Amino acid sequence: MNLTLKIWRQAGPRHPGEMVTYKVTDISEDMSFLEMLDVLNEQLNAKGEEPIAFDSDCREGICGMCGLMISGEAHGPEKTTTCQLHMRSFSDGEVITIEPWRANAFPVIKDLVVDRGAFDRIIQAGGYISANTGSAPDAHAAPVPKPAADRAFMAAECIGCGACVAACPNASAMLFMGAKVTHLSELPQGQPERMARVVSMVDQHDEEGFGGCTNVGACSQACPKGIPQDVISTLNKDLRTALRG
Amino acid sequence: MATLTPSRAGTARRTTIGLKVLMAATGLVFVLYVLLHMYGNLKALAGEEAFNTYAEHLRTIGEPMLPYGGLLWVIRVVLLASLVGHAYSAFALWSRAGNARRTKYAAVKTAMRTAWMRWGGVFLLLFIGWHLLQFTILKFSVNPDKQGPDVQQNPYELVVASFQVPWLTLLYVLAMVALAFHLSHGVFSAQQTLGWTMTPHAYRRAKLVGHAVSAVVVVGFLIPPLAILFGLIK
Ligand code: HEM
Ligand code: SF4
Numbered sequence: 001m002n003l004t005l006k007i008w009r010q011a012g013p014r015h016p017g018e019m020v021t022y023k024v025t026d027i028s029e030d031m032s033f034l035e036m037l038d039v040l041n042e043q044l045n046a047k048g049e050e051p052i053a054f055d056s057d058c059r060e061g062i063c064g065m066c067g068l069m070i071s072g073e074a075h076g077p078e079k080t081t082t083c084q085l086h087m088r089s090f091s092d093g094e095v096i097t098i099e100p101w102r103a104n105a106f107p108v109i110k111d112l113v114v115d116r117g118a119f120d121r122i123i124q125a126g127g128y129i130s131a132n133t134g135s136a137p138d139a140h141a142a143p144v145p146k147p148a149a150d151r152a153f154m155a156a157e158c159i160g161c162g163a164c165v166a167a168c169p170n171a172s173a174m175l176f177m178g179a180k181v182t183h184l185s186e187l188p189q190g191q192p193e194r195m196a197r198v199v200s201m202v203d204q205h206d207e208e209g210f211g212g213c214t215n216v217g218a219c220s221q222a223c224p225k226g227i228p229q230d231v232i233s234t235l236n237k238d239l240r241t242a243l244r245g
Numbered sequence: 246m247a248t249l250t251p252s253r254a255g256t257a258r259r260t261t262i263g264l265k266v267l268m269a270a271t272g273l274v275f276v277l278y279v280l281l282h283m284y285g286n287l288k289a290l291a292g293e294e295a296f297n298t299y300a301e302h303l304r305t306i307g308e309p310m311l312p313y314g315g316l317l318w319v320i321r322v323v324l325l326a327s328l329v330g331h332a333y334s335a336f337a338l339w340s341r342a343g344n345a346r347r348t349k350y351a352a353v354k355t356a357m358r359t360a361w362m363r364w365g366g367v368f369l370l371l372f373i374g375w376h377l378l379q380f381t382i383l384k385f386s387v388n389p390d391k392q393g394p395d396v397q398q399n400p401y402e403l404v405v406a407s408f409q410v411p412w413l414t415l416l417y418v419l420a421m422v423a424l425a426f427h428l429s430h431g432v433f434s435a436q437q438t439l440g441w442t443m444t445p446h447a448y449r450r451a452k453l454v455g456h457a458v459s460a461v462v463v464v465g466f467l468i469p470p471l472a473i474l475f476g477l478i479k
């Protein structure tokens with residue numbers, strides 16, 4: 001298939017950027033979206049032009065590095081990561097717009113690559129548990145009710161890709177934070193730091209410049225792991241409990 | 246990975262979620278008030294006597310513990326405080342959201358719901374200003390055929406005179422449609438913000454409650470004005 005690509009090019013963090021149009025031909029439907037960009041970059045290399053910078057690591061949908069805004073949809077038209085998106089989801093002759101995640105808290109480093117360090121700092125603020133070192137405890141030492149374990153696992157699927165922020169009209173990171181808080185709040189290991197965690201993480205979230213949540217759910221629709229909006233309710237509940245002291 | 250020192254609990258009061266809780270709580274005050282107000286308006290169907298007695302009751306309720314109009318003033322103060330809190334948090338979050346994404350997307354679907362809440366809210370604020378001037382503060386009649394103190398001093402007469410004017414009824418229809426949109430998302434959103442929707446079941450129920458409240462409010466509020474416009478109430 002032949003495609004027209006409109007891609008955001010930006011030489012560095014402080015450089016102005018612009019949309020540049022490229023054509024690619026003979027793209028196979030079985031290629032992943034990133035392989036299609038690899039083909040374009042080989043062409044650019046051959047012509048001696050600067051290849052397009054984009055992030056990826058695992059290319060199997062588990063690391064969360066590869067987020068791109070594709071024609072206005074985070075990770076493109078399917079409910080998956082950009083690396084797991086295939087060209088059969090597009091049609092021959094289509095014009096595809098490719099942009100980086102847009103949020104002040106995710107500054108552009110180059111072209112399509114953004115710095116998601118803000119997520120790491122939110123985790124550093126409270127998204128952890130304290131555990132004694134030494135020999136590992138028995139796996140069944142602390143019993144967990146099945147529904148709580150299921151919900152914790154569901155929330156733990158979040159890969160920190162940032163699609164929720166990218167899709168949110170307010171560039172809010174509540175779905176990401178809700179997933180992390182819910183994951184730990186559902187488990188016995190998360191209890192000792194539960195209240196301190198939520199306060200510190202929410203403070204850090206605001207400090208990073210993310211917006212507030214309007215509960216419209218654009219995040220859950222964009223999330224490649226299908227994290228539901230009810231994790232944000234758990235986040236809000238925990239914060240309210242923490243505030244009551 | 247290095248970890249940071251935890252913040253003190255009180256600091257989270259000033260965060261975006263703190264603002265949202267303020268917006269949710271004040272919004273729920275409005276919902277209760279609006280339901281009460283709707284009930285009062287429906288008294289118009291029972292005729293002049295019932296409607297005006299109700300308006301008078303609002304002022305004498307609680308006497309002699311409270312002075313004449315005492316409870317009404319309590320309600321007014323609560324509503325005014327809620328309005329200030331609601332609008333303040335709305336504008337603070339709106340400007341924060343604008344700053345959170347200074348470079349916009351070239352291709353992105355616009356978030357209709359968020360825009361409806363914000364611009365719809367501004368419209369409701371203007372409407373409330375107009376509505377209070379018309380029925381509470383100045384008590385003026387927009388009906389050229391019905392003027393004078395007899396109309397202005399009689400709540401029932403003023404309402405009937407007003408809604409016999411088609412453009413005024415249209416304005417109220419528009420305002421109620423805006424209110425319905427505002428409430429259908431707002432009532433759900435408040436429940437989510439207060440942390441009442443932690444299971445998929447509770448989440449679906451919260452959405453349903455939002456739609457139900459907004460449907461009841463629009464229909465209930467629009468019955469008296471439309472009945473007047475079409476001559477069922479004279
Ligand atoms: C078709 C719709 C409506 C009608 C016919 C209507 C009618 C009235 C009337 C007649 C009064 C004066 C009551 C009195 O002083 O005895 C009043 C007051 C008031 N209305 Fe409405 N109203 C409508 C919708 C709304 C809405 C949607 C809101 C707000 C969300 C609202 C907020 C108020 C407030 C705050 C007052 C002042 C209460 C006070 O302090 O006296 N109204 N309305
Ligand atoms: S909640 Fe979903 S969209 Fe957001 S960072 Fe986690 S996996 Fe990505």
Ligand code: FES
Nearest residue numbers: 059063064066083
């Ligand atoms: S490259 Fe790891 S999730 Fe896409």
